[in-house]
Amino acid sequence: MNINATLLAQTIMFALFVWFCMKFVWTPIVAALEARKKQIADGLADAERAKHDLELASKRSAEILREAKEKAGDIIANSEKRGSEIVEEAKNQAKVEGDRIIAGAKAEIDQEVFRAKEQLRTQVSAIALAGAGRILGREIDAKAHNDLLDKLVAEI
């Protein structure tokens, strides 16, 4: 239990251990702890940000969806309107065409009737002349009785 040079040796050893601990033990481990603390803090902040982003994105997607629905509705309404318009137009066109065809046919018929009448009239005048010639027993001079014939034709 004597105090001797061990005292100095212990003091020096103590100093060396403290120095070693400070330089090679404490500093790296504390640095790692600090780094981990920072990592965790960053992670939490990231999570918070991601949550916020997600909220924004879902809000935005809902908006886009609503817009798309609106647009689709517009398109459908437009196309329906356009469809009925086309149908209407077609109907009108068909009607006009029909009318035109009917009018043409009618004109043709009238013409035909007129021509038949004309033909009939000529034939009737010829028959009348032939009948009158027989009755009179002689040739009727068409030239001489032209005005008479014309009058007759006009009467028929």
Added chain:
Amino acid sequence: MSSEAHTSAEYIHHHLQNLTYGQLPAGFERHGADGAVEALQQATWTVAHTSEEAKAMGFWALNLDTFFVSLLLGAIFMLVFRSVAKSVVTGTPSGLQNFCEWAIEFIDSSVRGSFSGKNNMVGPLALTIFFWVFTMNLMDLIPIDYIPLLMTSLGVPFFKVVPSTDPNATFGMAIGVFLLVLYYSVKMKGLGGFVGELTLQPFGKWGMPVNLLLEGVNLIAKPISLALRLFGNMYAGEMIFILIALMGGAWAGFSVSGVTLYGSQILLSLGWAIFHILIVTLQAFIFMTLTVVYLDMAHQEHH
């Protein structure tokens, strides 16, 4: 060591003697194991075989057991922590790293609790003190006869395995702390500030001698109390282990008293060892905390 020839006093004496290496002066009379007396022709460097020899070696001697055990313990502690520090990961820590991180955070939080200044040295200092003192104290829990018995059979006369029962070890550390206190006192307050602190209070400049006396005692008391508290606790604990061990040493064949003493040695050692775990840890913690507090005082400007 507990051969029949030893008396209780010799047993205790043997257990409390450090293995000392030093120089015996010329003309010193060595008593051999067979009782022969041999006067040394010249000064000799050797290992002391008796406490008288150890005493005769004077200051320039080394307690080999204290030195090497504390060196070994400190080295183990440093290597364990260094191995963790080398492969430290910031991700999920495993096994040993968990332990080291826990230890460092524990020390760091108790340093933050009592140290208000900013100094990167205090944390590692506290860590070193705590674990070094703790492991040195822990040696006290090794059954007291094992290592001396082993060493005697190897031809080593003494071996005191608990470095903190050697005042050299505790005073060695306390002196280290004291030097730091002086260094930081001067660094933080300037030489004038430090001298002023020692001389100008509590009684103002007219009470200078009284102030110096009071503050000087206050200053010197720090390392002395630090060293003596640890030494006293560990020495007393060791002493009680020795005394308990003596009960079983009284064994002399089967008899009522013999068996009773032997049984009570077992029970008492167990009880004292369990209680001692508390003292071992507590003394290490107190040494650390007081060091931090003293350094904190050294850093603070005086009121």
